[in-house]
Amino acid sequence: MRLESQLDSFSHDNADFPGRQGRPKYMSLQFDDGKSSHYDIAHDIFKNEYSGYDFFGSFGIPIFDGQLAETPEKIVEMFKYGHSIQDHSDVFPPADAAFWGQPEYANQWAGKWDEIVVGWRAIGLPDPTAWNQPGGTGAAFGLAQRQFWGPRVKYVGGRVGLQTLYQVKNFHWNFNDDPLSLGRFVSSWGFNGGGDAAEETANIITICADAIACGGVPVPVWHDISEGDGTADAVRACCNLATAAGFEILPLEVAFDRMNDTSTWTASYVEQIANPNFQDTYNGDATRPDGWDNTTLVTSSVNDEQAGQVVLVDDTSRTFVYGPNRGTNKILLKGRMAAGSRGSYNIAIVRYQVDPETFVYSQDTVFYNTGALDTTAWKLMSFEFEVDERTSYYQITFPNAASGTYIADISCRRIGP
Numbered sequence: 001m002r003l004e005s006q007l008d009s010f011s012h013d014n015a016d017f018p019g020r021q022g023r024p025k026y027m028s029l030q031f032d033d034g035k036s037s038h039y040d041i042a043h044d045i046f047k048n049e050y051s052g053y054d055f056f057g058s059f060g061i062p063i064f065d066g067q068l069a070e071t072p073e074k075i076v077e078m079f080k081y082g083h084s085i086q087d088h089s090d091v092f093p094p095a096d097a098a099f100w101g102q103p104e105y106a107n108q109w110a111g112k113w114d115e116i117v118v119g120w121r122a123i124g125l126p127d128p129t130a131w132n133q134p135g136g137t138g139a140a141f142g143l144a145q146r147q148f149w150g151p152r153v154k155y156v157g158g159r160v161g162l163q164t165l166y167q168v169k170n171f172h173w174n175f176n177d178d179p180l181s182l183g184r185f186v187s188s189w190g191f192n193g194g195g196d197a198a199e200e201t202a203n204i205i206t207i208c209a210d211a212i213a214c215g216g217v218p219v220p221v222w223h224d225i226s227e228g229d230g231t232a233d234a235v236r237a238c239c240n241l242a243t244a245a246g247f248e249i250l251p252l253e254v255a256f257d258r259m260n261d262t263s264t265w266t267a268s269y270v271e272q273i274a275n276p277n278f279q280d281t282y283n284g285d286a287t288r289p290d291g292w293d294n295t296t297l298v299t300s301s302v303n304d305e306q307a308g309q310v311v312l313v314d315d316t317s318r319t320f321v322y323g324p325n326r327g328t329n330k331i332l333l334k335g336r337m338a339a340g341s342r343g344s345y346n347i348a349i350v351r352y353q354v355d356p357e358t359f360v361y362s363q364d365t366v367f368y369n370t371g372a373l374d375t376t377a378w379k380l381m382s383f384e385f386e387v388d389e390r391t392s393y394y395q396i397t398f399p400n401a402a403s404g405t406y407i408a409d410i411s412c413r414r415i416g417p
Helices: 003-008 036-049 072-081 103-122 143-149 178-182 197-213 231-245 252-260
Strands: 030-032 058-061 084-087 130-132 155-158 171-174 185-189 217-222 310-313 318-322 327-337 346-354 361-369 379-387 391-397 405-414
Touching (some): 036 072, 084 252, 103 143, 327 346
Parallel strands (some): 030 217, 185 217
Antiparallel strands (some): 318 391, 346 361
């Protein structure tokens, strides 16, 4: 069932929760390092296999190095087609892969960037508006980089030293609203050859489905693309997911514009958990709902008219909310225990807050106890917590939940003005 259809029909017996679903419905596919396969295969997939959908990729290209640098006319063609072309140039010659990530080189950044701009103009491209930070040990993005890039580009794909949570490998953001973008673009490495191609592709699709369900914008990242190792099929799988779910595949620059114009995706009252009835499974996994880790859909005998679809949770279950609405948020859910069990458990809201100057994350936790639950009736529970301007995302967990703990109809929305 489409998210908007599901949530239009979703309601509780509680007048505190007016509103509508209003989360982003798009994703971006990122390709790094300027491989010839980006034009020969990825661009061909977008242009010829999905021409009716206006899908566009995002390509980080080293303008002075790499295979596409040898055929600049292909870069220009991709740009004119509508793809996002980001500069991904390392220093040349590449003496230090972490050049852009180390503030001690700051006095050299401007000169190197001027050379890059000249290189863009030489092949017929306008000045770059996007910069995709090259990799390398120690290539962190901090205050010095923000101060340098802020006046020069529209957005940055940077490497921030954040915790690896929820399979998040990297974050992309712009400079207009750092905390918002930090929490909404959920990046993951795509399959890059080797290993089990089918397994890796399924993993990418699951990450994308989960990010969408949690309110994020998924950004799978590939390097080389091949028809022989599963990478091309992984790109097609993402396109198929988008077509089936009715999502757009946007260049990152367009996605950032959408994110900055909050009228395109949010409202004063908005569902924070995009899968409150546990019904969506965009990746085809019928054992758990999208966006929920270690959470199992239970038998139809538990899915009664009173509670709808039901899941079994334990103390490892969790979901995330990216880019939450600021202000007072309220969680509402129904809970009960399996036959033969009694007890209570805590619901924990772990708020991850980012310092807008240093990009250092901190976290705090708010606990709510359900009180006694039994096996014969669903208990309707609610509690409130605050989300401030520094909160990038939050995690919902169920500490000390015993085996046989059921939940249903979980919802979290902003209340008040």
